[in-house]
Amino acid sequence: xxxxxxxxxxxxxxxxxxVEAAGLRFVVxxxxxxxxxxxxxxxxxALNFGCDMRRIDFVLLTHAHIDHSGLLPxxxxxxxxxxxxxxxxxxxxxxVLLPDSAHIQxxxxxxxxxxxxxxxMDPRAIPVPLYSVEQARAALRLLRPVRYGxxxxxxxxxxxxxxxxxxxxxxxxxxxxxxxxxxxxRLIFSGDLGQPDxxxxxxxxxxxxxxxxxxxESTYGDRRHRSLAETEDEIVEVCARTRAAGGNLIVPSFAVxxxxxxxxxxxxxxxxxxxxxxxxxxxxxxxxxxxxxTLAHPELLDAEAHELIAxxxAHPELLxxxxxxxxERSKQLNAIRSGAVIISASGMCEAGRIKYHLRENLPRRECxxxxxxxxxxxTLGRRLVDGARLVRIFGQQVPVRARVVTVGGLSAHxxxxxxLDWLGGFQRPPRHCFVGHGEASAAAALVTAIQARYDWPxxxxxxxxxxxxx
Ligand SMILES: [Zn+2]
Numbered sequence: 001x002x003x004x005x006x007x008x009x010x011x012x013x014x015x016x017x018x019v020e021a022a023g024l025r026f027v028v029x030x031x032x033x034x035x036x037x038x039x040x041x042x043x044x045x046a047l048n049f050g051c052d053m054r055r056i057d058f059v060l061l062t063h064a065h066i067d068h069s070g071l072l073p074x075x076x077x078x079x080x081x082x083x084x085x086x087x088x089x090x091x092x093x094x095x096v097l098l099p100d101s102a103h104i105q106x107x108x109x110x111x112x113x114x115x116x117x118x119x120x121m122d123p124r125a126i127p128v129p130l131y132s133v134e135q136a137r138a139a140l141r142l143l144r145p146v147r148y149g150x151x152x153x154x155x156x157x158x159x160x161x162x163x164x165x166x167x168x169x170x171x172x173x174x175x176x177x178x179x180x181x182x183x184x185x186r187l188i189f190s191g192d193l194g195q196p197d198x199x200x201x202x203x204x205x206x207x208x209x210x211x212x213x214x215x216x217e218s219t220y221g222d223r224r225h226r227s228l229a230e231t232e233d234e235i236v237e238v239c240a241r242t243r244a245a246g247g248n249l250i251v252p253s254f255a256v257x258x259x260x261x262x263x264x265x266x267x268x269x270x271x272x273x274x275x276x277x278x279x280x281x282x283x284x285x286x287x288x289x290x291x292x293x294t295l296a297h298p299e300l301l302d303a304e305a306h307e308l309i310a311x312x313x314a315h316p317e318l319l320x321x322x323x324x325x326x327x328e329r330s331k332q333l334n335a336i337r338s339g340a341v342i343i344s345a346s347g348m349c350e351a352g353r354i355k356y357h358l359r360e361n362l363p364r365r366e367c368x369x370x371x372x373x374x375x376x377x378x379t380l381g382r383r384l385v386d387g388a389r390l391v392r393i394f395g396q397q398v399p400v401r402a403r404v405v406t407v408g409g410l411s412a413h414x415x416x417x418x419x420l421d422w423l424g425g426f427q428r429p430p431r432h433c434f435v436g437h438g439e440a441s442a443a444a445a446l447v448t449a450i451q452a453r454y455d456w457p458x459x460x461x462x463x464x465x466x467x468x469x470x
Contacts, residue, residue, distance in 0.1 A: 001178070001185060001470045003213065007031055007046065008437040009462035012219050013067035014042060015437060017189065018049050022157050022180035025051065027059045028189050028215075030084075032070025032101070032130075035376050043130055046071055053079035058154040059142075061086040062191025063171035064093035064256070070101050073131035073139040081142070085152060087162055088145040089170025089300060092293045093256060095140055100286065102136040104351070105129035148172065148205075166194030166204035167412055168257045169294055173207070185470075188430070190216040192437065193414040193422055195225060199264040200257075200294070200305045204414070206425030213470055214430040215462070216423065218438030219413040221446025231372075231409030235265060236274050238368050238405045239341075243276070246338045247366030247402070252354045252381055254347035255286035257412055258373050260294050262343060263321065265410075267308040270319045277317065281333055283324045283353050284345035291323065334360045347373045349380035359393045367402040372410050419446060420453055429456040432470060436462040 001021040007014030008031065015031035027049070033042040049056065053075065061069055061084060072084060072094075086094070105127070112126045131139075146152045152160040157179040162172035174189040188211045196203040207214075242249045253259045259282060269275040282288060298306065312319050324330050330353050333342060342361075344354040358380070361367040375381035383391055384404045391398050414422060433456050435443045443461040450459045 001213075002467055003215075003434070003470065004049075004467045005434070005436060005462040006048070006465065007033065008067070009464040009466065010440045010443065011464075012437055012439065013039070014046065015062075015068045016046065016071070017215060019176075019187065021178045021185065024057045024155060024158065024178070025049070025055060026057050026154070026158075028174065029062055029068045029191070030059060030071045030075050031068040032066050034067055040127055043071065043074070047075055047078060054081065056080055056082060058082050059084040060160060060174055060176075060189075061090060062165065062174060062189065063168055064090045064097055065168065065192065066097060066101050068191070069094055069098065071130070072142075073098060073102065073136045076139040076142060077131055077135055083144045083154065084142045085144050085146045085154065085160070087148065087170040087172055089293065089297045090172070091143045091145055091170075092296070093168075093170060093290070094143065096286065096289050096293070097256070098136040098140060099133050102129065102131055102133040106132065163205045163207075164202055164300070165191050166196065166198075166201050167192040168194075169201065169297060169300055173204070175207070185212045186210065187212065188214045190214070190422075192217050192219070192412070193419065195411060195414050195418050196421075197228065198410070198412075199228075199261045199268070200301060202300065202302050204422060206422055208425050208427060210426060210428040211430035213432045213434065214426075215434045215436055216419065216446075217413070218419070218435045218443040218446040218461075220411065220415045221419060221435065221438050221442040221449070223415050223442070224417055225411050225415040226408040228409045231407045232265065232269060232274070234405065234407045235370070236269060238370055238403075239275055239278075241403070242366070242368040243339065245366035247364055247368065248336060248338060248340045248342060248361050249368050249370055250354075250357050250361050250402075251341065251343040251370045251372065252347055252349045252358075253287070253343050253345060254373055255284050255345045256290040258347060258410065259284070259287040259343055259345070260291055261410055262372060263291075264305055264308050266341070267312050267319050268304070271308065271311050277319070278341055279320045279322075279339060280341045280343065281322050281324055282343050283330050283333060283357070284343070285325055287343070287345055288323045288325060330356070333357065338366070347381070348375050349384065355380075355393050359396070359398055362391070362402050363399050365401040369402050369404045371404060371406040374411070416446060416449055420449060423450060423454065429454065431457060432468075433459040434462050434468075435459065
């Protein structure tokens with residue numbers, strides 16, 4: 001058996017593992033590299049499996065995040081026509097996320113083309129989209145649904161089971177058994193694992209038994225998250241202060257997952273009377289669709305989320321939610337001077353309607369900006385977190401007088417303690433444990449922590465492009 005770590009090794013994007021066993025080839029995740037100037041080149045060189053695409057037997061997707069799924073249209077463009085297995089909720093999200101990813105790339109290329117003279121850009125340096133909206137739609141036709149717990153037999157000697165990973169809606173960790181000449185090998189792929197006890201989703205299911213090879217993520221392998229209780233206290237404090245000052249609370253938020261978590265947390269805090277009645281505007285077409293998809297999968301939500309959804313529907317006057325699709329209505333929000341909570345995307349303030357709300361509200365001392373997600377270096381969100389006094393939005397200088405508050409307890413990824421607890425599910429030490437999907441320092445810290453706690457025979461970080469024979 002051979003494993004190839006073709007992405008998310010020493011970094012957190014571009015997830016892709018090639019498995020060759022028993023005369024078969026399959027791929028786990030087909031993610032896009034994101035961030036940094038090298039991402040484009042890496043995406044163009046990615047999916048280099050060393051064989052004709054038609055010789056890949058099947059593809060398994062752990063979840064819908066673009067860094068795990070975003071090169072699927074490219075895989076199809078390169079000739080892959082076989083099945084791509086994913087959970088039903090992942091498939092629902094991909095129907096929105098993949099065409100959107102193509103659309104963003106097309107817009108970016110158009111923008112560069114329009115502005116190339118002003119920026120003195122070499123036409124050869126203008127980014128070409130990795131795929132078009134049409135090609136993204138074509139790739140969606142390869143998707144095949146698999147429910148959690150169901151035994152899938154993609155080909156004769158292989159059995160696959162998807163288990164809830166508690167990371168985003170529909171996310172899964174995978175158990176793959178391959179039989180060859182009377183010998184059975186069990187592989188576990190963690191995908192991205194969620195933090196237990198977070199709002200909305202069920203907690204990750206634990207693995208059990210044993211594994212010949214385990215690939216585990218390490219995004220926060222070197223960190224411990226702040227507790228949810230602290231985050232709730234911070235939200236209560238920032239709401240009270242903004243209300244007293246007579247301003248608005250602006251929340252830049254990822255459309256999938258984070259927006260639904262924040263709505264749920266606000267509902268919990270209003271219901272328990274820690275917050276007064278609120279008027280919340282969700283101003284992001286993508287967040288509206290993601291919320292609809294979330295509500296369409298009640299089987300994936302935890303008991304508290306069910307209770308809070310029912311409570312909100314019974315008391316719309318206490319938590320007034322308005323989902324805004326229309327651009328004109330979105331513009332009207334600019335006229336609201338106080339008392340509004342506006343949740344909008346993108347989560348890192350780089351694109352989308354959030355930029356308009358920031359332009360209106362950042363210069364006003366009485367407003368607050370609540371940052372509840374990771375902000376990558378170089379983004380507008382990061383500049384705000386870092387305390388910039390002046391930022392550029394749509395070519396204008398905008399002074400930052402609003403208060404910027406960062407809350408740290410809402411990560412979609414398990415921290416080191418939660419990762420170690422999850423790994424505690426194995427009854428026997430996995431024979432090979434590979435730590436991937438983390439910056440080098442995070443992966444190294446998790447390797448050390450696993451060895452200290454479990455003393456497994458082989459634990460090591462993955463190396464990009466490396467193939468290992470087992
Ligand atoms: Zn993810």
